[in-house]
Amino acid sequence: MIHKTALVSKNANIDSSVSIGAYSVIDDNVNIDANTQIESHVVIKKNTSIGKNNHFFQFSSIGEEPQDLKFSGEESILRIGDNNKFREYCTVNRGTEAGINETVIGSDNLFMAYSHIAHDCIIADSCIFSNAASLAGHVRVGKYVSLGGFTLVHQFCDIGNYAFSGLGTVISRDVTPFTLVAGNHAQAYKINTAGLKRKGFDVKVITALEKIFKLFIKSKASRENVNQEYKKLNLKYPEVEYFVDFINSSERGVTR
Template identity: 50%
Template structure:
């Protein structure tokens, strides 16, 4: 299952069911789980752990040193879960010692061509990264978010679950769960109603989220007091999740209103 033209380091732990294409290079301290397919011309350096049933396409660079001037060769890690699709020319970097020490990517993610995920990022499950999306270091992307093509995310920002960005959005603050963002710099423009309906959210939950957005998210004045009152009054779990995300933001929340 390993093409004879591939270069696999003797210390790499490769499951017997793994396929590795021609001219791929697998470095030391790399572990690849069962039924993973690695195409041609892929470079994987360690320490890197890759789970089961992943598909990694040509010219991807996986587990390379972080692009951080503080990095001095420490043995930081990249951890990738199961059933991810990693398309052409994707770059996924290990963590840094001053950060988490590892970059973590969950399960069932679609990472399209030319995506960059930098050091110390934490990526959840079921996320779509459209072409050429770029994440700076220390970014958190929660489950089932969708990032449009050429989305840029500033370091230390968070993107909440089921959030959505339009093409070319540039996020310099946190994007709350279930919300839409667009523009450069991005602004909040509403609730991700289409995405929520497609994923089986009830109409009641969607309407409750919409009310929170209209009453507590669009403006800046009085935002905290409005949201605190809504959190105490509601029993809708999605609303409590959204408000809890906003209350826990360290970098600040994207401003509301349509982008200029």
């Protein structure tokens, strides 16, 4: 159902099962798949592709031009997967030519009120952005990440799978997977043990991650000595290998 006061472009491709509320605006070249619900006063701008079963609450702004002074009107896109919720006043910008030319959001994410996703960000699946959590441009967020309210993330940061940030955290470096960070500027406090247990992680895996966290994040030993000690531990878990690979591939350096 499309409310009679909604402004929907003739060049938009909208599934017949989509609901669009009063005074919402759907721009040219917008694609919206089945069973997506758009409340009143939502704006969805051009070159936005939206999957199935998404829910956009009132006053959210989706696919607007990037807040980047280098942007000069070039064509860029926003891609959104399935089963996401965008609460009131959530803002999502599309990509830039100077970046990857697109902003990408996966599936099963919750973006609470006033959260912001800037240009060229990539967000995986099953994340929670609490109220006013905000990403600057070019940020990459792994799966099952939880950002506490008013968390701010500097441009070009990477946040690993299952990471967790506390209220008001300011992140200016990469955040290792499975890690709890908090503070301004952020510090890494520990492995997010409680969260991993809730997700069904094996106790042996959690214990191994705690050892690696202490070794790579909190140890003051040289990198050479840390790597030697890591080899001695012989922890053959994919999660541990992912943690170590994340550190070794970090370009900004990791939060410690």
